[in-house]
Amino acid sequence: MAGEFWQAVIAGRREVKLERVPVPEPADDxxxxxxxxxAVCTWEQRVYSGVFQTYPLAGGHEVSGVVQKAGAGVGHVRPGDKVIVSGLHRCGMCDNCRRGLSNLCVHAYSAPAPEGRVPGPGGFGEYIVRKGEDVFRLAGHVPLAEAALGEPVACVVRSVKKAGVGPGDRVLVIGGGMMGLLHVQLLRGRAAAVVLSEPDPDRRAIALEMGADGVVDPSEPHFAHRVKQLVAGAGPTVVFVAVSVLEAVHQALSVAAPGGRVMMFASQPRGSAITVDPNLFHHKEVTLTGTVSQVPEDFHDAAALISSGKLDLAPFLTSFYPLTDIKAALDEAVENQGKGAHFRVVVQAGSGE
Ligand SMILES: [Zn+2]
Ligand SMILES: [Zn+2]
Structure with a gap:
């Protein structure tokens, strides 16, 4: 398919431009x-606002779209299919990839861009080309705007799977942003209790609407006592930290029940450190671990889950901008990060549906 299309490139701090690039011809695979x-994720916001200075970047990794053309060797999708795509580079050959940890591929962020192209996932544009294995088909009835959240859903799928939440577990999710609320949605009805900790009252109310069994304000003086009341027993057996606030890590470790697991879902500011009494791990047998990104199996599960219609994704789509207004979209995302019921800014590349 010949021709050109528009692609947004983050060129510097608070600087984004639209470029004409040739429509790529898909190879056989x-x-x-x-x-x-x-959707505009935190990563693109950090590059745009200058926290990460990896310029130029063809940003945009929370993508939904429709198959335009499939290579001869691709059998699982056809033109017209609605899809979500994994934008992470997985070399398949490094030690991490070969141990099933392609989310930790050593080349994930150092893969060279195709010749003449700006590096990056390129979702802020009208077309993208991907390996067939990175493309996941959705049911035809799925609204494509909601499907743009396929990547964050896949990350939460991994987090929940890795934490091994069972029916008797009592779960505390710390942080009521979209990621924390997605944890609530994936866990509701699957554990003995799912409680969300969040200082913003609007977000606490949304958590209850989305199926949390209880909510708690992390700033209240008797936080640990209140959490134990809400989940019953000796405290939460699984705690997810879904907010980039160091104090949340301390709260998670101190409130976890003996034998409990603490899952670091969110990253913390670079260079930050916590002090932990190692006897916590000895005397209480608490496990502290983390999760980042996703592997293809998680994307496959996310596509199934989104296709099932069981997730409430529409409340996370706060505002929409056409691709031509990409600067306004990025500005709004950066300026409203973490505010009340403001979640994702979404860039609409095509005419929509
Ligand atoms: Zn993302
Ligand atoms: Zn690799």
């Missing part, structure tokens, strides 16, 4: 996708 929507 690739799929050409017409992008429908792309």
């Amino acid at each position: 690739e799929v050409l996708i017409k992008v429908a929507y792309c």
